[in-house]
Amino acid sequence: MTLKKDQAIEDVLSDFERYANIVLEQLDLLEGILGADELKISEELMKKISENENELDLMEIKISDKIIRTIVLYNPVASDIRKLIACYRIIINLERIGDLVINITRSIGTITNREVYDSISDVISSTLIQSINMVKKSLLSYTHNDKEYAIWTIKNDSIVDEINQKLFKKAIKKSHISDETKQLFLSFVTIKDMVSSIERIADHATNIAEAAVYSFEGKDIRHQSLDEQS
Numbered sequence: 001m002t003l004k005k006d007q008a009i010e011d012v013l014s015d016f017e018r019y020a021n022i023v024l025e026q027l028d029l030l031e032g033i034l035g036a037d038e039l040k041i042s043e044e045l046m047k048k049i050s051e052n053e054n055e056l057d058l059m060e061i062k063i064s065d066k067i068i069r070t071i072v073l074y075n076p077v078a079s080d081i082r083k084l085i086a087c088y089r090i091i092i093n094l095e096r097i098g099d100l101v102i103n104i105t106r107s108i109g110t111i112t113n114r115e116v117y118d119s120i121s122d123v124i125s126s127t128l129i130q131s132i133n134m135v136k137k138s139l140l141s142y143t144h145n146d147k148e149y150a151i152w153t154i155k156n157d158s159i160v161d162e163i164n165q166k167l168f169k170k171a172i173k174k175s176h177i178s179d180e181t182k183q184l185f186l187s188f189v190t191i192k193d194m195v196s197s198i199e200r201i202a203d204h205a206t207n208i209a210e211a212a213v214y215s216f217e218g219k220d221i222r223h224q225s226l227d228e229q230s
Helices: 002-035 043-074 078-108 114-144 147-175 182-217
Strands: none
Touching: 002 043, 002 078, 002 114, 043 078, 078 114, 078 182, 114 147, 114 182, 147 182
């Protein structure tokens, strides 16, 4: 029974690693799109992103079923249950990050005023890079039982929020929005939606970090202050 239980858990974690890597690939593809000279996504790249998203949807169901079956069939010890429950929580957040990547790529195609985007593209790229780093470190926290990575991720969530708040002050100042047309305003709205999605990626990274701490310490640190988490 022990060997079967260990194999079942290893199987879940192997699928989890595959799932996490696909999400990271999606984020890397998005970073490349936003860092390009032209805000245009090729059919081939869009096809790759869509195929990855479809695989993520299927794998989420598969991994969730495996987690439930492992707990029911093999009655794992408390530490293994925490690992599996944390894995389930992380998968949910990774799936939502994948959805946000799709939302952002769709938004890109609706930007009608390139000048507006160019004026704040550095802030958008910086926000995305920071959010991706948070996702990566939160996953490393889970896989390596590293609380420092988790705390780093949680603390940096406020930095991403701050960048988002400053974004539109900079955009309005540079673009003289009072003199622009309706299309200009619509571009601002679209970009705001994109940045909000990027910010939510950082929020999900924080959730992953909290699940990682629960996995290796058995302590639920959600809704606690940073001082309480340290």
